[in-house]
Amino acid sequence: MDKPAVSFIVQSDPPDEYGRALYAVCRSILRALLDQLGKDELEIIQSNRDEVSLKQLAYVARLDRDKGMRGDGFEWAVHEALMGQENRVSDLVGRAMNRASKHIGASAVPSSVMFGYERAKHLGFMDAVVDEAGTDARLLPDGRGRPFQFGPWVRAAAAGPESTLLQGTRIEQIWKTDLFVTDAVGERYLAATVKSQWRQLEGGKGLRLAIVPEAKDLRSGVSFNKKTGLWMVALPDPDGFMGLFNDAYSAIAETIYSLGKHTQSKYWSKPSAKAQKIQDQLVKAANASVLEIEDALNDAAQQNLVSIRQQLVSVQAPPWLHLGKAAPKILAPKPRFDRID
Template sequence: MSDVTFLRQREPVDEYGRALYAISRSILRAMLDQLSTQDLTDLNVDRVDVTMRQLSHYVRLERDKGMRGDGFEWAVHEAIAGNEPLVTELVADALARTSPKVFRGSSGTSSLLFGYERAKYLGFLEAVVENAGEEAVLLPDSQGRPYRFASDWLKHAAQGATAEVLLGERIKKIWKTDIFLSDENARRYAAATIKSNHRLLEGGPGLRVAIVPAATDLRPGVRYDRSRGLWLTVLPDPDGFMGLFNDAYWSVASAVYTIGKQERPPYYMKPSVKGQRVAEQIEKYPTAKVIDIENALDEAAQQHLVEVKHQLVSVEAPEWLHINELRTPVIAPRPHFEPLD
C-alpha cells in the first residue's frame, strides 16, 4: 500500500484567484507532510515550526519531479480498479481500437501499475507477474507473437532507457509504460503511458495507449495520435480542475525555487499571471512558519473548495512489500468526470 494525498474538488470554482489560494494551501500542506521523522531530525525542528525557507531548501522538486504526474497515474489506476464507468468506458474504447479482434466486445477493464521507477523496489516485478498470471501476455503491436510476462523483457524494462538495446525493436520503448491495460479476463495486455500534461507525451515501439486529462486545446474522447503512434484517451475534466491544480502546483513550486535558491525548470513550466502573484506573496515570508502561511492562504481561499483525503491505494504488490516505507508520498488531483454527450 502507498500513502497518497488526494486533492478532491468539493465545490465549483467561482473565483479563480481564491481557488488558486485554496489549492496552493493544500499543496503546501502536502509538501510539509512529506517531511519524514529523519528529515525533521536533520532540520532539528518540529513539523509545526518548519519555516518556508527550511522547507524550500530541503524539498527538491527537480529530484521529485515525477511526484505530481505519479499521483495522476495512481488516480487513473484507482478509477479503473474501482470500475468508474466514465473512465473505464473510454479505456475500453481505446483498447478495442488497438486490437479489435482481442478487446472489442469486452465487458470490463483491468490494469496493472508498472513504471520503471517503481520496479526497482524489492519484489515489485514479481508482484506484477503474479497479478498478471502465468498465461498473461503483452500485445506490443497488431502483428507478431506476443510477449509472456514471465520472461526477461519485464526485467529489462525495469532498467529504464539503458535497456533499450536488450528489448529489441518491437518493444524498444516499453520501459516508458506506466500501466498495463486489459479487459475483464486480464490475460492479454496493452502498454499505456499516462501524463498529467498531454504536451509531455512520448510514444515508441511497444506503447499502444496514452491517457491524459482534457485541456483547453484537447477535447475529451478517444482518437489516434499519428505523430506518436498512440491511441489517445482523453479523460474529461469539465470544471478545469486539472488545469487549476497544475497552476497552483507551479505557483508553490516557483516560490520554493526562489526561496530555496534552486535551479528553475524549463520556461514553460511556470504558473499563470495570477499564479505568479500567489508565488510572489509566498516569497515575501521566507522566515514565517509554513503553518502560518497556510493559515493566511486559508483566509484568502474559498473555504470549502478542496478536501484533503489520505487513503491507502493498492499497488498490486504482495503484503510483505512495504512501498510506503520506501517512497515519497505523492500529491494527486482525484479525477472528477461527467457523462459525455
C-alpha cells in the same frame, strides 16, 4: 503507550457523488507523494516511509510541477480510478483498448497494473507487478506476430533504456510504460503511458495507449495520434475526471503549502469550497501518518455503499510503497474527516 486509534466520523448518509470522489482522488495524490520520497528525503526527516507524518511530508514534498508532483499524482489517480472502475476514466480507456486491439471487446472493463521502470528499485516491486498480472498474462504489441509473455519481458523492461534483451524486438521501448491495462479476463495487456501534458507524449515500440488531460488544443475522447502511434485518451475537463483531479490536487497542494511553509500558490488556483473543507481537515491531521490519512480518506469516500452509482473501490498500496516498520511509533491523534454537504 499505545498509539491512539485512527477513525473517521461515521456517517449515516453518504456524501454527495462529487464530495465522495474528491476524498478518493486526494488519497491517490497523497499516495503518489509518499511514493516520491527517496532515501535523502527520508534521512532529512529521520523517518521510515510508513511512519512519515503529513507535516513531515509537507516539508520535503515537491510542489513544482516540473519536478513531477502533479504528474505522479495524476498517474496514481488514473491507476486507482481504473482499479475502482470509475467510469469517468474506465469508459474512455475501455474504448481505446478496443480500438488498439481486436482481441479486446468493445464493452471491456479495464483494470491496471502500475509500472514505471524507476520504481523497480523498490524492494519487491517487480515481483508484485508480475504476480498481479498472473502466469497467463501476455503483452500485445502493435503489428503481426505472437504476443510476449508478460513476466520475463516486464522484468527486462525494469532495466530501462539500457535493457539489452529488449533491443531489436517489437517491444523495444516498453520500459516507457506507466500502466499496463487489461480487460476483465486479465490475460491480454496493453502498455500505456500517462502524462499530465499531452504535448510531452512520446511513442515507442510496444506502447499502445496514452492517457492525458483534455487541453484547449485537444478535445476529450478517444483518438489516434499519428505522430506517436498511440491511441490517445483525453479525459474531460472541467466537467469530467480532470475537473475532479484538479480540485483535489489544489486541496493537497494548499495543504502542503501551509504545513511545509512554502510560498503560497496563485490566488486563481484555489480549491473549490468542498475541496477546501478537505484541506482544512488535512491541516488538522498534520501529525498523523500519511498511511493513517490514506485509510481515513478511504473510509470517508463511503466506497462500500450500494447506493453509490460510481464506486472507487479501496485500492491497497503495493508492498514496495511502504517499507521499514522497525522505527518507534510516532504518537498522534487519528484524523477524522467531516461529511461534505
